[in-house]
Structures are given as C-alpha cells and as structure tokens.
Amino acid sequence: MKPSFWFPIAVVNFTAAFFLYGQLPIPSFVLGKVEVINTQKFNQDGVRLLNEHELINTTDWICTGVNSRIELKNKSSATYRLGSMSVVSFKNSNNFKLHSGSFLFCTNKKGIEFKISSANAKATFRGSGTIIVETTSNGGFKFIPVEGRGILMTEKGGSKKVESGRMFLVLGKPSYFGDAYDCDLMLIIKSSNLINSYPAPLPTFGRISLAIYSQQLRLKGKFEALIGDAPTNENLQVWTFGEPKAD
Numbered sequence: 001m002k003p004s005f006w007f008p009i010a011v012v013n014f015t016a017a018f019f020l021y022g023q024l025p026i027p028s029f030v031l032g033k034v035e036v037i038n039t040q041k042f043n044q045d046g047v048r049l050l051n052e053h054e055l056i057n058t059t060d061w062i063c064t065g066v067n068s069r070i071e072l073k074n075k076s077s078a079t080y081r082l083g084s085m086s087v088v089s090f091k092n093s094n095n096f097k098l099h100s101g102s103f104l105f106c107t108n109k110k111g112i113e114f115k116i117s118s119a120n121a122k123a124t125f126r127g128s129g130t131i132i133v134e135t136t137s138n139g140g141f142k143f144i145p146v147e148g149r150g151i152l153m154t155e156k157g158g159s160k161k162v163e164s165g166r167m168f169l170v171l172g173k174p175s176y177f178g179d180a181y182d183c184d185l186m187l188i189i190k191s192s193n194l195i196n197s198y199p200a201p202l203p204t205f206g207r208i209s210l211a212i213y214s215q216q217l218r219l220k221g222k223f224e225a226l227i228g229d230a231p232t233n234e235n236l237q238v239w240t241f242g243e244p245k246a247d
Contacts, residue, residue, distance in 0.1 A: 023092045025072035025080050027052050029198060032068025032084075037061040039089075056090070061099065063087045071198055078107040079203060081194050091115075098133050098141060104194040106130035106204045111150075116141070121175045124153045127162055130204045132194060136230035140171040144183060146195070147204060147211035164211035171233045178233065182219060185212045 027034075030052050038046035040059045050062065050070065064070060064086050072080040074093040082088050086101020095115040096103070105114065107128050114125045120139025125131065127150010134142045143152060144167045152168060153159040157176035160168060165185045169178030189195055189212065195202065202208065 023074070024056055024058070024090050025074040025078070025093050027054055027056075027070055028073045029071040029200075031070070031197075033065035034068055034070045034082075035063045035065070037063060058089075058091055061087055061089045064101070069193065069197060077109055077203070078105060078112070080105045081198065083194050098135055100135050102132065102134045102194060104130065104132050106202055108203060108207075116143070116170075118170075120173055121170045122155075123170045123175060125162065126150050126153070129162065129164070130202060130208055132188070132192070136169070138171065138230050138233055140169060140175075140178070140230060140233070142230075143168045143170055144188070146185060146188060147207045165215045169230060171230075178230070185215050 027050060030050060034050045036048050036050045036056060038048075038057075038059050039061060040046070050056070056062065062070065062082060064082055064084055067084055069084055070082050072082075074080075078093060080096075081104040083102035083104075086103065087099040088096055088101075088103055089099065090096045094113060096105075097117045099119065110128050111126065112128060114131075116123050116125060116133055118133075118135050118139060118141040121141055123143065125143070127148060129148020129150065130146040131148055132142075132144040132146060134144065136142065145162050145164055147164045148162045149164075150162045151159045152162050152170075154170060154176055155174035156172070160177060160180070165183050167181045167183050169180070170176075171178050185208075189208065195208075
C-alpha cells in the first residue's frame with residue numbers, strides 16, 4: 001500500500017516542477033560573457049557560462065558582462081533582452097526581478113500580465129507593448145514604454161494608464177509611483193543597445209515606428225529625457241532636450 005500511495009505524489013510533484021521549469025524563457029541570442037549563478041550553490045559549481053537554447057530555472061540569476069547581452073524568448077511570443085552589466089532572475093516567463101541594470105520585454109499579445117520587481121520596488125503591468133525597465137540606485141526602477149498600451153499597478157500607488165513615451169518611476173515598499181516624465185522616443189531608439197544591438201529587429205518594430213511618429217506630431221520635439229539616476233525617492237536627475245526656452 002505504501003508504494004502505491006507515494007508514487008502518485010511523486011508524479012504530481014515532478015509534473016508541477018516540470019511545468020514551472022518549462023514556463024521559463026529560453027536564450028535565443030547570446031553575445032559576449034553571460035553567466036548563470038545558481039543561488040542554491042554558493043561555490044564555483046554554481047556558476048556557468050550560458051549558451052543559446054540552454055534551459056534556465058527559477059534559482060538562476062542571469063548576469064551579463066561588459067558589452068555583453070542576451071535575448072530570450074518563450075512560447076507566448078514574448079521577447080526579453082538583458083543589457084550589459086545587468087542581472088535578472090525569473091519566477092516564470094511573465095514574472096521577473098531586475099537586480100541591477102537594464103531589461104527589455106515586448107509582446108504583441110493583448111492583456112498579458114507581467115510582474116516586475118527590483119531591490120525595493122515592484123509593480124504589475126497588464127497590457128502589451130515594448131517596455132524598458134532600468135534600476136535606480138535607490139532600489140526602485142524606471143518603467144519606460146517605448147510603445148505600449150495597458151495599465152501599470154502598484155500596491156500603494158494604485159494604477160496608471162500606460163502610454164508610449166511616458167516614463168513612470170516605481171519606488172518603495174509598499175510600492176508607489178514617483179514622478180512621470182515624457183521621454184524622447186527617437187533618442188531612445190537611436191541610443192539604446194537593447195533595441196539596436198541584436199541581429200533581428202523586435203517583433204513590435206512597426207508599432208515602435210508609429211509611436212515615434214505620433215509623439216513627434218504631438219509634442220513637436222520638446223521632451224524631458226530619461227537619462228539620469230534616482231539617488232533618493234525625492235530626487236530624479238533628468239536631462240532636458242529640445243528647443244531652448246526664451247528668457
């Protein structure tokens with residue numbers, strides 16, 4: 001009786017683990033030095049170089065070196081890119097923590113929910129689009145929709161409508177929204193390695209082009225850019241671009 005009792009449990013546990021493992025994105029492009037750190041092994045055996053099409057798991061941290069980057073994809077048609085000198089981990093394909101650096105995810109599918117967290121902040125995005133997430137030194141992160149539609153939700157700050165080129169700062173535990181800024185999408189497209197330094201264009205490239213065109217018509221070239229850091233919860237450093245204001 002005992003073997004017949006334990007065998008189904010073992011099968012259920014294995015199936016659940018396989019399901020979770022199978023939901024993680026798979027590397028489709030690796031450039032430079034990309035390492036995986038298994039957080040359950042605190043020694044040299046827990047560190048390995050990551051190759052294309054290699055499976056990762058929920059205990060792994062993906063780390064990129066200088067001038068290195070990686071692209072990952074999953075079956076739900078979502079694309080993920082990790083920038084240089086960055087670290088990310090996944091609970092599943094749509095739930096990730098950016099420990100440091102910059103990260104991009106995009107999908108054409110509507111209504112997908114993405115859970116995003118950093119050292120001291122977290123939020124949930126429900127919608128579709130091309131989103132850049134960048135950590136700040138205060139433990140929060142910038143949420144930058146290159147193109148997108150949907151809502152961004154925080155525990156303390158409620159929800160905000162997501163619009164292309166409108167950056168939100170997410171801060172604190174429980175998390176809330178800092179200031180919002182209009183970003184120069186053309187500047188982002190020209191300068192971002194997350195968009196330009198990969199062999200294949202993003203699947204949302206057409207929507208990105210339309211977002212740039214719409215923004216330039218609407219704002220006529222006057223923007224506040226996303227460049228800078230957030231050293232405290234009250235102070236976001238911003239570089240301003242556009243025509244100089246008259247005295």
